[in-house]
Amino acid sequence: MHREVPDFPAEVRWLLEEGYFGYLGTADSRGNPQVTPVIFVQEGNSLFLTISRVAEKLKNLRQNERVAFLIDIRDPSDLANNRAVLIEGRAKIYGIFDVLSNLRRALRVRGLLLKKYPKYAAFYAAKRSLLPKPWRTTLFISRLLVEVEIGRFSYMRETKPLALERSAE
């Protein structure tokens, strides 16, 4: 069963569903930040992504669960006509037992990733043997599933923040 999240404003829901790349901002325990592009899917009130086991952002998440996640759409013909949503929330790294105890949800997330990124999925399947181990997609061996629970969000358009609220909490 797909969980709907009807309380996001339409502009935000569109970015969550259609945004192709996101940017994950993490910080270590001393507050030193890091930001990298990622691919993601939305499932319920969370975003899901997979992170290489050797990535620095994973080390940061083990020290500090707070994250910022930005999804934006650029307009190449008008740089000011960009739209973005900034998510602030907490990240959870899924271990084997977390996946097993949330198996249906984990499988749903896998299906959403394959559906949203079919070209990437085909690429990874075709080139698997040529890729370095940390870049492969094998869960637990190369990558870990990470959930970002959406706490607060801010919507920005034309480089200005706009006040949008959830219709229901």
Place this chain on the structure above:
Amino acid sequence: MSQAPVTAKRILTEEAFAYFCTTDMRNRPHLVPVFFIFDSSNCHAYFLFSRESKKLRNLRSHPRVSFTVDVRDAVNPLENKGVMIRGDAKAEPLDDPGVDKDHVKHLFEEKYGWSSSQSFYRHNHDERILVDVSIRKITCWQGPTFLSCPKFCIASRRRGGVCTSSVGGEDHEIRRSRG
């Protein structure tokens, strides 16, 4: 010879948006897309932020910042490339006599085509503050290959520089060839 310095410099010079990450007093990250200038002559990056913005408040209490500039490819992940910068930020009011605001203004106008008649120092009635990021570390990637380059790789192109390469998570040192 590694192409990382050339690639990184091109991305930092040509791409319009940077994704700028700061942290607040409680180590919570904050992230926004911003316009920026990379000055390869001194390996600094410049930003103009509203005086009341959260990112400016954050960097005043925690000057360590990170920003990423990237080129996306929705078909082939091997063609995704980008540069992540870590550095120390300093907020400088534009009326500070130590700020070469004409130079920075020229760089912004040159990159974004802003006409000189447009307000440069104010935006939506907010005073803008110049943020100068002194770059400490540059990480450059294309597809699965990461290259971490000392800033002189980009700034001066001097021969014999050293890049640290991380391919598949394993670090190697690459000494750039002379001649």
